[in-house]
């Protein structure tokens with residue numbers, strides 16, 4: 626497990642029923658809403674509400690209660706859901722020339738003042754319904770990937 630140099634403490638993320646949990650090294654900084662059809666099927670509600678971090682910051686505490694499924698979606702995510710309550714818990718993604726990423730649903734993170742707010746909607750073209758907020762909304766697949774790239778690079782290589 627990676628060392629946390631900043632606080633020496635770890636955050637606990639857990640699904641609504643509590644059967645599935647993760648240890649997270651630090652609160653993620655990037656959060657977004659994803660309206661792709663896979664997020665729509667995995668998340669409760671109309672879209673995914675996820676944070677992005679490096680996979681090496683995340684440890685699965687309860688491997689026995691998380692079911693991983695590989696979806697043929699954007700980037701080929703391996704999505705883990707709680708085997709008891711079915712809520713998404715963590716998804717892992719391997720991208721070429723990048724460190725491995727983890728997507729952790731905002732709903733499983735503890736509510737703290739440093740929990741990030743969502744910054745944008747992506748894959749909005751496949752939305753189940755319109756969302757009326759002031760956040761930027763990107764529709765196409767390629768455009769959604771492109772607009773998200775700076776956040777990905779920041780998470781991958783930034784400090």
Ligand SMILES: [Zn+2]
Nearest residue numbers: 640642707710
């Ligand atoms: Zn659960």
Ligand SMILES: [Zn+2]
Nearest residue numbers: 659661664673
């Ligand atoms: Zn999605």
